[in-house]
Amino acid sequence: MRGREDLHDPRSRELFGMQALEYYRSVPRYLLARCLAWCTPAWLVRLAPLRLRRMVLELPGRDWLILRNRLCGICGSDLRLLKGAESWLMEPYASLPAVLGHEVVAEVAEAPAGSEWRPGDRVVVEPILPCEVRGLEPCRFCAQGDYNLCENFTRGDLAPGVLVGFHRETGGGMAEFMAAHPSRLVRLPDHLPDREAVLTDSLASALQPVLDHFPPDEATVLVYGAGIIGQHILRLLRLLPPSGFPGPAGGRGPPSFSAGTGPDRGRG
Numbered sequence: 131m132r133g134r135e136d137l138h139d140p141r142s143r144e145l146f147g148m149q150a151l152e153y154y155r156s157v158p159r160y161l162l163a164r165c166l167a168w169c170t171p172a173w174l175v176r177l178a179p180l181r182l183r184r185m186v187l188e189l190p191g192r193d194w195l196i197l198r199n200r201l202c203g204i205c206g207s208d209l210r211l212l213k214g215a216e217s218w219l220m221e222p223y224a225s226l227p228a229v230l231g232h233e234v235v236a237e238v239a240e241a242p243a244g245s246e247w248r249p250g251d252r253v254v255v256e257p258i259l260p261c262e263v264r265g266l267e268p269c270r271f272c273a274q275g276d277y278n279l280c281e282n283f284t285r286g287d288l289a290p291g292v293l294v295g296f297h298r299e300t301g302g303g304m305a306e307f308m309a310a311h312p313s314r315l316v317r318l319p320d321h322l323p324d325r326e327a328v329l330t331d332s333l334a335s336a337l338q339p340v341l342d343h344f345p346p347d348e349a350t351v352l353v354y355g356a357g358i359i360g361q362h363i364l365r366l367l368r369l370l371p372p373s374g375f376p377g378p379a380g381g382r383g384p385p386s387f388s389a390g391t392g393p394d395r396g397r398g
Contacts, residue, residue, distance in 0.1 A: 147186055150305035153211060154179050154227040164214025178212040180230075187307050190288055190299045191265070194309050195247055196240040197255070201324045202303030203233030203332065206357065208295070224296040225289035231303025232257035232295030233331040235324045239307060246312070253315040254330045255308075257293035259300070263311040264288050329362075336362035340370070347372050 156179035163178040187196070208230050210216045234255040241247040260277035261268050264286025271279040284290040291297030294308065301308035318327050336359050345351050351367060353360050 147184060148306040149182060150185050150229045150301065151180065151182055151231070152185065152227050152229050154181065160214050163212060167213035167215065174212055178214075180212065185229075185305075187301050187305075187309060188299070189309055191311075193242055193245075194311055195238055195242070195245065195315070197234070197236035197253070197308050197310050198239040199231075199234060199236045199303050199305060199308060200252070201235040201328045202231040203328045204231075205233055205295075205332070211296075223283045223290055223292045225291050225298040228291075228296050228298050229302035229305045229308070230295050231305070231308075232293050233328055234294075234303035234308070235318070235327045235330075236303070236308070236310075241312075247315065252318045252320075252327075253310075254318060254327055255294065255303075255310055256314040256316060257295060257331065258314075259283065259288060259291055259293055259297065259311075261286070262313050329358075332358050333362050333366075335359055337366055339363075340366045344370070 159177060159179040163174060166177055167174070169177065189196070207216065211230075232255070234257070236253055236255065238247045238249050238251040238253065240249065247253075258278055258280070260280035261272045261282050262277075264282055266282050266286045269281040271277065271281060283292050289297060289299050291300075294300040294310075295302040295304075300310070316330070340363060345367070353363050353367075
């Protein structure tokens with residue numbers, strides 16, 4: 131480990147030696163896992179190109195922070211990757227080897243001088259890597275806030291990749307540390323425990339389409355599938371008032387957090 135004075139020196143980018151769960155490129159192992167995807171998880175992880183190894187984390191840029199991971203969720207996309215059945219949408223946009231894990235609760239370990247973040251600050255990570263973190267001017271989608279549709283996932287200062295956990299430079303949640311751009315961090319309230327905060331990413335994946343297509347009063351809604359996203363959608367439809375949560379401009383927005391009570395239910 132290098133001294134603190136070197137952490138954000140562009141001439142010295144090596145930071146922390148750490149243990150990490152890394153997915154690497156191996157065509158034979160990928161095909162073997164794909165053919166034997168019916169195996170139990172214990173056997174599947176032995177077949178897939180996955181390894182626990184000691185590695186060095188590097189900062190992608192001077193304004194990035196180092197996070198100490200506290201908890202990481204296992205997404206369906208992680209499991210499908212191990213089975214050789216990952217989404218085709220991910221295929222051109224990943225860079226390997228990559229430390230898995232994008233549903234992350236962490237605390238700030240190191241921040242550059244002048245940052246609003248301090249060591250010990252507890253955060254969740256917005257995993258998408260759009261124009262802003264790539265040192266690019268906003269594309270048409272990023273300019274209107276739809277950064278999940280960014281047109282530059284293969285361009286800019288970073289290697290190709292839609293999100294952390296499938297990216298060779300940022301690291302991921304299944305390691306002791308990872309790198310994060312300050313714009314990708316969301317501060318957690320003290321009353322929210324890690325085991326609930328780790329659901330933020332999956333909850334947001336359900337909340338956005340629910341708010342975008344909020345059903346009218348008395349509508350019958352079919353939720354297809356009862357995985358974690360489907361369960362979140364059911365809870366959100368029961369939780370949200372008929373008009374949805376009012377957003378800043380009169381539209382719908384996400385719920386706020388009330389101290390000690392979890393999401394505000396819109397009731398006095």
